[in-house]
Every structure is written in structure tokens, then in C-alpha cells.
């Protein structure tokens with residue numbers, strides 16, 4: 098196979114390289130500049146960005162420059178002449194508006210003031226009275242959704258310049274998370290009812306379908322949202338998180354979230370913080386929360402929770418004073434590639450990883466960076482010894498943004514891959530390098546089987562153990578785990594009688610699986626736990642699912658054509674694995690949760706309000722794990738209503754949620770329902 102690498106010195110993106118170099122140089126000069134130089138530089142770079150649409154430095158460096166000026170000359174008039182660089186919908190403020198109709202925003206869509214350090218955060222927090230609500234800052238595109246009195250989606254618009262945006266109603270109708278019709282529209286819906294939030298592309302989706310393209314999830318989402326053909330736009334499978342509600346009389350952000358959730362909008366995690374002094378700690382916790390999300394984030398948003406307090410603090414021309422974005426910083430760094438390692442995934446795709454000299458980016462030390470696929474690595478021109486710029490985009494995924502100095506020798510991709518007793522050739526499929534016979538590779542079989550054991554939650558099957566089983570020829574696919582022979586197992590190195598028995602017991606206990614678990618365990622692209630649950634809920638049986646065309650799957654809420662097609666294809670390709678498994682496994686309708694004596698077993702639990710320690714989804718999952726049910730509304734069958742008001746001044750007397758009022762009525766009528774606090778609930782979970 099020809100490595101076909103760009104000739105050294107051919108910079109794939111000279112403009113971006115210049116931007117990085119100029120940014121680096123300016124950052125180094127910053128401490129030496131006096132106020133008048135800082136002021137001149139701020140004016141210069143602001144004009145290069147806004148007037149000329151030809152920025153010379155990156156956004157983070159510009160922000161540092163502005164902060165330096167603010168620190169040295171807080172009353173400099175240059176500080177009042179700034180536009181907001183990052184927050185325009187496509188980060189290219191001078192780009193011509195597309196030919197969609199206009200949406201005039203009833204209230205301007207402002208941007209957020211931002212900070213990069215704890216001191217500024219605390220200074221902001223000190224002037225906010227009452228609680229602060231903390232949410233991840235989603236790196237997507239702001240979108241406004243207007244609904245009519247019947248709760249029907251009437252119009253969707255981008256942020257545009259904050260006052261007028263593009264009409265993207267047709268494309269918004271293709272976003273699974275955007276309700277076309279609100280669940281239980283409240284009687285309070287009036288004209289002017291509007292939901293604002295962020296359209297984004299899930300990272301998993303981006304990685305599965307678009308990784309290797311130059312675009313990042315945000316740019317791709319921007320393109321998808323502005324595609325002329327709504328069907329094409331829908332096929333991208335965009336997602337949406339709501340973060341604001343207008344035209345409804347509510348008195349806090351927490352109450353908005355409760356209503357938004359009831360109306361069917363997906364929400365980000367959130368935390369209510371009663372005392373601003375702990376905000377830096379909460380921010381650090383949220384960096385972790387952001388990392389867990391299937392979306393790129395570029396910071397954390399903090400807002401005064403009380404609407405009255407928001408009104409008291411008011412707005413400037415650009416941003417509300419009651420809110421602040423604490424941005425992830427130092428998003429890029431330079432380092433050298435020490436080695437290129439090739440690894441193989443469950444799918445049989447061989448992927449290069451750049452091992453780099455350890456470098457600190459956005460709060461973590463990066464030592465390994467995925468290069469996504471062979472074609473991407475080749476186009477990038479990366480190789481051992483190359484100087485590269487590493488970015489943790491959205492503070493999450495380390496990524497080689499570009500090659501600053503080419504490697505001394507071109508990257509050579511492997512042409513074959515070791516398998517038991519020999520090697521299998523690698524074939525090029527577009528940008529991807531794929532094993533000709535993946536099932537012969539120990540690594541591929543190990544990762545497929547490891548995925549299975551992880552999803553069915555069987556313990557004792559670490560990678561080392563599985564490698565041993567696969568190398569010995571005892572396991573070639575997940576079904577073999579159910580047919581292991583005890584004597585043969587016990588005779589293996591580092592095993593013994595007791596461990597062998599443990600493995601057998603683990604598998605015996607997993608001969609009945611629920612349909613969603615079974616489907617997820619197959620490790621089919623696009624068939625993760627959420628999609629599996631939706632499919633299982635809709636079609637009920639594996640036979641039905643296997644016989645249906647992708648059009649039928651795509652009718653399920655939350656599943657688009659592209660996902661449906663890839664699942665149908667995946668199920669076909671896994672036919673043998675599935676048939677083999679079905680000889681050992683039976684699929685049951687409901688998860689069989691053992692009665693461990695938990696007081697929640699068989700009980701119905703509903704949540705209201707925001708909890709300090711758990712988000713609602715995880716709380717519901719914990720109840721289900723104990724054999725309890727989590728219906729969505731309060732009825733006479735309810736056992737517990739958990740009021741999440743711990744540490745939050747939100748729900749004082751006379752300020753109760755609808756659910757709580759309904760439950761109190763039931764209690765008054767003598768129903769069995771118990772209204773408990775978050776702390777009581779945690780105690781019930783523990784018992």
C-alpha cells in the first residue's frame with residue numbers, strides 16, 4: 098500500500114498556522130505591554146475581526162488581550178467598542194446571510210459575558226443575591242422555537258445578529274428532540290411562548306459518521322441546520338437542549354426547567370448552588386459533568402436562579418449581567434509526535450494514534466491523541482517527529498488540529514495485521530483501513546466479547562483474561578462464553594477452580610437478558626442503549642426487529658433514516674453472532690430485578706424539583722435498579738413523591754410544584770403516597 102503522504106512543507110492550512118503563530122507570539126508579549134499598547138492592539142484586532150473578517154489571532158488570545166487591558170486600564174474606551182467574537186452562529190460574522198426568510202426575535206438573543214478564572218467568577222457571584230444555577234455551555238447553535246396556543250411548533254430561527262435570524266422552521270421539524278407539539282401544553286401558553294436552546298450534533302454521532310472530515314460537530318451542525326433540503330437536514334440527526342423559556346410566568350430557572358421537561362424538551366444536567374463561595378468547586382465538578390456528556394461543551398453557564406434577581410441585575414447592550422460563561426481555557430497547545438501507534442477497533446477498522454510528548458491542554462495532560470482514521474492522518478500530514486497543535490475541542494476530545502512542522506519521514510500505514518497463526522491483509526475502504534477478516538484478529542474478538550460482557554454486566558472478564566481465552570481458541574464470539582468447559586478453564590494459567598467457577602456462574606446468571614440489553618451487547622454501530630431501548634419499546638421482539646426494513650425503524654421517535662439503515666445493516670451482518678447467542682440466551686420482556694428487600698421494590702416513585710446530589714435520570718435509574726417504577730405523573734398509585742429541594746431556596750412554602758400540590762391533595766384524601774425529601778430518598782435507596 099502506498100503511504101501517499103503530502104510532501105513535507107505543504108501546509109494544509111497556512112492561514113490557520115499563521116493564526117496560531119501570531120497568537121502564541123502575542124501571548125508571550127502580553128506581560129510586557131503598557132496600557133496604551135494594549136489599547137491599540139485591542140482596537141487593531143477587533144477591527145481585523147469585525148471590519149475585515151480577517152482575524153490575525155485566535156479568540157482565546159483576543160480574550161486574554163482584552164482582559165489584560167481591563168486589568169491595567171479598566172476605563173479604557175476601547176473596552177466598550179467590542180463586538181462579541183465567538184457567539185455568532187457560525188463564527189464568521191461577515192458571512193452573508195443565507196437565503197432563508199428572517200425571524201425577528203421578540204427579545205434579542207444576547208450573548209454571555211465570559212470569564213476564565215475563579216476570581217472573576219467570585220466577583221460576579223458576590224453581586225448575585227440568592228442561588229445560582231449552573232449548567233454546561235453547549236458548543237452548538239442557538240435556536241429559538243415559537244409555539245402557538247395549542248402547543249404547535251410555529252417557527253424556528255437561528256440567533257443571527259441577535260435581533261434577526263434565519264428562519265429554519267422546516268429543518269427544525271426534522272430534529273428529533275424538538276417537539277412538534279408540546280406534551281400537555283399548559284393553560285398558561287400565550288402568544289409569545291418561546292423556547293430557546295442549543296442545536297448540536299452528538300459527539301458519538303459525529304464520530305460514527307463524520308469523523309475524519311475537516312469539520313467538527315459544531316460546524317457540521319451549522320451546515321446541517323442551514324441545508325436547503327429539509328430531508329437532507331434531518332438525515333444529519335441533530336439534537337437539541339433547551340435552556341430558556343419566554344412568555345411564561347415563572348419565577349425561577351428551576352421552575353422553567355421543570356416546565357420545559359414536562360413539555361417534552363431535553364435538558365442538560367444542572368445544579369443549584371445556594372452559596373456563591375462554592376462556585377469554583379462546582380465549576381470543577383462541572384468540568385467532569387461536561388466530559389461525560391455526548392456533546393461538545395466549551396464552558397459552564399452560571400445564572401442567577403431567581404427571575405426577580407435577574408431583573409434586578411439587568412442587561413448591558415451585549416449580555417445579561419445575571420449570567421456568566423466560565424469558559425474552558427488553554428484549548429490548544431503545541432507538542433511533538435513521539436510515535437504513531439496503530440490499533441484495531443471492534444469494527445475491524447485500524448486506527449492510528451499519535452503518542453505525543455506530554456502536554457497540558459484545558460486542564461489535563463494529553464499523551465495520546467486519536468488520529469481518527471488512516472485517511473485523516475494522511476491528509477493531515479502527521480507522522481513520527483512531526484510538530485503538531487493539539488486541541489481539546491470543547492474541552493473534551495484531544496485532537497490534532499494541524500501539523501506545524503512535518504515529520505522527517507512520511508507516515509507508513511501497515512499493510513497487514515497479525516492474527517492467530519499468521520496475518521490478515523488490510524484493505525482500504527475510503528479513508529478507512531479495514532481488516533480483511535476481522536474475526537481472525539485476537540484484538541477484534543477480545544474487544545467484541547469485552548463489549549458483550551460489559552453490557553450484560555458479567556464480572557471477571559478483564560481484557561487480559563479475555564485475551565487468554567481468545568488466544569487459547571476457547572472463545573471466538575460472545576456465544577462461546579456460555580459454553581465454557583470448567584476443567585479446561587481451570588487448567589489455564591492464573592486461573593484455578595474458584596475463578597473458573599465464578600466465570601461459569603456469571604454467564605449462567607446472564608442467560609436471560611432483556612431485549613435492550615441484548616441489542617446493545619451486540620455492539621452494532623448506532624445501536625447504543627438509548628436507541629436499543631426505543632426500538633425494544635416499540636417493536637417488543639427481536640424477530641420483528643430483524644425482519645423489518647429501515648423505513649419501519651425510522652418511524653420510531655428519535656431514530657432517523659441514517660441510524661435506521663445502519664442498524665438494519667448491522668443486524669444483518671451480525672446474523673451469525675445473534676443466532677449463536679440465541680442457542681444460549683432467552684430474551685425476556687422485563688428486567689428481572691431480584692427483591693433484595695429494598696423498601697423501593699415494586700414501589701412507584703416520582704420526582705419533582707431539582708436534587709442536590711443526583712440528576713433526575715440517574716435517580717430514576719437507581720429506583721428501577723431496586724425494582725421500583727418511575728411513572729411520569731402523580732396518580733393515586735404513587736408510593737413516593739421525592740421533592741428535590743435540598744440546599745435550594747426555591748421551593749418555599751406556597752411555592753410548590755404542580756406535582757407536589759397534586760400529591761398533597763392525594764395525601765389529604767388518605768392515599769398511600771408519601772412526600773419525602775431528597776435526604777429521605779437517599780436513605781431509602783441505601784436500605
Ligand code: IVH
Nearest residue numbers: 184207208209232233234235239295340398
Ligand atoms: S443561557 C444571554 N445556557 O451560549 C444568553 N446559553 O454566549 C443566555 N449556550 O447564544 C443563554 N449553552 O447559544 C445558555 N446552558 C446554556 C448554554 C448557552 C450554550 C450558548 C447560547 C448563547 C451563547 C452565549
